[in-house]
Amino acid sequence: MAGTLIVGLDLDTRREAEAIVERLGEGVDHYKIGYQLFYGGDGLALGKALIAAGKKVFFDLKLLDIDNTVEKGVAAIAETGAAMLTVHAYPKTMAAARRGAAGSALSVLGVTVLTSTDDGDLADAGYARDAAGLVAQRAGQARDAGIGGIVASAREAEMVREIVGQEMFVVTPGIRPAGSDAGDQKRVVTPSAAVSAGASHLVVARPIIKAEDPHAAARSILADMAGGVRLA
Template structure:
């Protein structure tokens, strides 16, 4: 897979109008975009449909978690949108419901393990007894058993997760920062080249591109590093 198909630009942008301008600015450099909560609640769901119709790959980062029926009905509707990837929190019942609902659609379901903005202290605060790495490994095993299409985890855990899930499942890693870049609110970060070498299949990069003075140049620099790593 070429590097440009592994780079997912996070459109963590306030409005659809600004997102449209960013996609136009990046042009043919980037074919894959992530839409999360910020843009989704500002008209981003319809924008996701439009991007898919225009031939772009779309990662809809909704992190679904609810009772089985609600998750299933949500996935059924999302599967008609033409998006490429959808996130579900890695709770076994939710994952099994999502997998069943997505059967035959081609939608790649991604299991969110532990957010890259969280560390061991954060997990302890919310009541988990396991550290981040242990919890990620457990959830990777459960995602594999449920039939999910991939995993979302920190690049720090990619190598270990790859050993669990094998070569076929996607490993999508946020918290990617170019060397010397500001980590922001991310706590478990890695450079693009190191992440690919660790076993990640797709890299989500938001602010280092969309907040750059020249987003296209920033994207091309990251793609160049990814290509060298591949």
């Protein structure tokens, strides 16, 4: 398979997000709603509307709290019919999230190391492991927790795929077409390279939503993804 494109609606308002969805039309079925839109732009209501319209919605909320709070929060998101939800990839948090999603179609994703974070940033934060080592540890913990997948840089996707096997989702943000601006991302990869490495879902926001022609930008990325088809 060539992987699935998720467009990140990293915008301030519901009106802006709906305009992007309209411009992308039938060419995109999966959308991510994160902090910016969820908290400031009526993102929860928009997500429910997109789900009702037949779209797949990924709420990128990176939950982390005591077990009961995580479990109940995940259960509430599951009730919306969302396809994906992120939590921090801590063993207790992932276990609680799995319980909250039980019996629903919601896939819980454990966030390993942010794509804007490098080895130096981890050292500053007090971690004794480099990014790849920490991703590997959390990937194994996510597998053992029995959740739906993990979020990691595509630079670690091949390693992660070997750890989690073929059934779990490997969702990769920090995707940038060749020659585009990396912005605040530090561990970026092209769409075709991400798919070749074993990513199942690619999250792309700015290269599409900030493009002069978002529809054309999405088509170009989908074409690049098709060129990176992973056979096994």
